[in-house]
Amino acid sequence: MSNLSLIIWIPLLPLAGFILLGIFGRKYVGKAAGLLATATMLASTLIALYIAYGYFTQYAGNYPKLVPVNYTWLSFANGLSINMGALLDPISAMMIVVVTFISLMVHIYSLGYMKGDERFPTYFAFLQLFTFSMLGLVLASNIFQTYVFWELVGVSSFLLIGYYYDKPSAVAASKKAFIVTRFADLGFLIGILILSYFSGTLDFNTMIGSLTDPNSVQLQSAASHTFLGVSALTWGAVLVFMGGAGKSAMFPLHIWLPDAMEGPTPVSALIHAATMVVAGVFLVARIFPILSISTPVVLEVVGWVGAVSAVIAAIIACTQTDIKRVLAYSTMSQIGFMMFALGVSKYGGESGLGFTASMFHLFTHAMFKALLFLGAGAVIHYIHSNEMKDMGGLRKYLPITHITFLLACLAIAGVPPFAGFFSKEEILLAAYENNPAIYYIALVTSGVTAFYMFRLYFMIFWNKNATVHHEHHHGEGGFAMMLPLLILALGAVGAGFIPFGHFVSSDGLTLESHFDLQFSAAPVALGLAGIFLAMWMYKKENNKPQQFATALSGFYKAAYHKFYIDEIYLFVTKKIIFNLVGRPAAWIDRNVVDGMVNLAGNSTVFVSEKIKKFQSGKVQQYAIWFLVSAVLIAALFIYVWK
């Protein structure tokens, strides 16, 4: 394949679009901005498809890790360098297709959804910036490049969540998302530094090579250095995972995701469903060989964090009334599935099924979750509210949205033969073989998933009849909004038939997946039970849900309030940190520091009285404080700390 270097155009085209629209958008391009951005995205998507197709056909069965582009960006004296390049392997080939394709769909959809918005060009500029950053992230050949783009993704999502900057809640949400993920990113950065310090490189391939070879000097030194009783290697891996968990909204770093729904709905589809939030899964998959071969403990952590996130989010999703929040928690739950699939996987061969399953689910989830969000966008566009109580009976008014939404719900509920069924079965099988405890959690969660998705579906499209304001009736939102729904619906129905193990596996070799009817019986039955329960409770307007909620009042209330996790954070930050750290610090500041200065100042009160008339009267206190510190420090170093 001689044209592999074309790969750099995949991220560069959206970057060009961003620069163009960012500088000239508002003045010169105006309404054409959307079409221009969509055109660059289309070109980028076609190149991505071409590259992925070429890669998967040429190397069928044994996939190498290629580095078609590698530019040394910063080189340090001792051979360590930060490179900017493109790493092409099965997972990055899959990711460029997912990112460009979903981004293209969202671009097209936004042409209709954002029509008439005052800052139309700015919106598309931000979308392009985000797509560029995300592509740079998945193509990174160097862990530092990943970090740089990781942060850029954070900044561009900050801009997009806060797009409606005149809405205070949107501003608060964007800030929350940024700060929470920043804390996780700090861990990520320290993790990178630890891993690169011990492996002596920032390059992914070299790093994985040296940290998975049991005979290498690097691995032995990383495993033998300890800090607080845990080896440096484990610290590094855990901290890198922390970065991933923050971006992927894993428990307990998930609190930003529901609030991030304040952004425009197509943005939620792009960032908070299909691309940015799976960055954490992608990162774990990227360093998977290190985790599974050298630090299986960390992989165990990954598995449990994923499983806990999956079940908690699913339960919370059953009680939310804002449709985007339901989808947000559902995303968190599904990402939990992907995470624990990685957690239960091993490296290579049959036991690497979890890895393949996780990537497969990432792929199918991108299709049906983007579809759900875009469908939700169409509903919100029509009804001008996010609250389920304002909706109902919409199947008559929004036929296309209704059908596509139903298909996506069937896919996520794991009903055969829709896409979600295949990927979820693989995940469950992998969990069953390696970690039965996680398997049972996952089984229950998948039943709950079916329930809350169909609760959402019936509440929107059946139930009572919503009061629709017919005076500004604008139908389903035109061709631009319907086309992506139809294309994604095809994906949600058909993506499951791709023999994914042929393309993506932990060791680059083909993996045959096989289906076992007996094994599938339990999850499918639970899924159908969930659907029928939802139908019974929500298809017609009735008071069953209310009775149900009353019967389970304590638990229902806890779930409705998202298990009070936000409150716990608030309690910890406002009460504990503020009272235990902030108050004493302020007290010391007020009483001890000022007090000492005052005390020292009083002794020179005679002199200071006279100088006070000329200026503020504090400079002598500064001087006293200066002298006291100097003497104290000198005494400290002479007598105490020799």
Add this chain to the structure above:
Amino acid sequence: MIPDFIYLMRSELVVTLIIFFLLFVKIGKGMRNSSLLPVIQFLLLVNFLSHFACHCSGNLFGNMFLVTPLITMQKAILSLAVYLISLLCTEWLKKTEHLAEFFLLMLSALLGMFFLLSSGNLLIFYLSLELATIPVAAMANFDLHKRISSEAAMKMILSSAFSSGILLFGISLVYGSTGTLSFSALPALLNGSPLQIMGFVFLFTAFAFKLSIVPFHLWTADVYEGAPVAVTSFLSVVSKGAIAFVFMTFLYKVFQPLHTTWYNLIFILSIITMVIGNLFALRQNNIKRFLAFSSIAQVGFILVGISSNDPGGMTAVIFFILVYVFSNLAAFGVADVIAVSTGKETIEDYKGLYATNPFLGWILALSLFSLAGIPPTAGFFGKLFLLTAGASTGNYWLIIIAGLNMVISLYYYLKLVRAMFMDKNENPIPKIYVNRTVKWAMVLCALAIILLGMFSWLYDHIHSLVA
């Protein structure tokens, strides 16, 4: 000897010539500000470029005056900063009544700093430190009609006189116990006796005072707030840069035998400085005070880099200061433009700035991003190098605390960005006409902020000079 003298002291000679030129201008009929200022800006550019004339090293006056390519590079960074200040503060400078005197004082201080960087003896070190300080105090008083400006000058001169007293006491203790003032002879004679430790700590406080290291920082906020923006930016960038450069030579070369003492001292003070600087910056509402306290926190990070005690740390600090020059001057530049044309200085006033002045909004946001250390701005790489240098000593607690402080500082820098971009304002800052010179200087800073992190040759070049 004569060519040697001219080559080695060319930076000092150029500055002196400019000072004499300004004196003649003042004695003669005098020129109008609008025609004098471009001339001065041009001369400052010449001064900056003169550093690149030759790549020489040597010493003069019996080891009193040293020149190495590294020192020349440090002088070049300071000259660049002074040049940028003259461009960015064009608006304020045009209005000032005594333009020639202002630059006379600023260049005298710069001359002091040049000698400071080249000093090879505690005596010339002390003299040049005074030369670098006293003119700045006079500059702080340049808003002649404002009480607060005179107060700032008064506070500064009194505090530095006090600090000088302690410094002299320290120098005499060191001299008393070793019998020499020469930097090259001192290391062999230092044995860590209590007298020497006391002398060293007192010397240290002089640096701590100039760098605003907590608890020697008390003068900073008052002076920064009261002084005109041009002076504040000079103090926070040029003065601090010069002192930080000398500080490293001082610790790494002269006081290397007392390494354990100064490492522990820096360890404690860097933590206190970062924490206190950040805690106070959180509460500030005046933009100049805000930048003052945040610059205190930045000094804490510089100390983390200094603590490494190896060439990597020195490279990191020099690189960070270069980045800091651009980021901080751009921020002060915006503050100056706004203060001169509208008189507004509080963060409340900055709400909605982006809506009326998108250019200024973007420049300020970019420089704040760089100060906060958000990738991929140069500030991020500056901080990263500092932290990696600090980590090389194996003291991970220091790095963890520094990392947490980075996140805290992010919060307040972002708060200002949010105010500018997202908050609404009933009474926003009106559209301001920005002079073309100022605009270009701001664009230059912005480009440097974006590009410095991306091109490794500069970092490598500094590294090769250090090693």
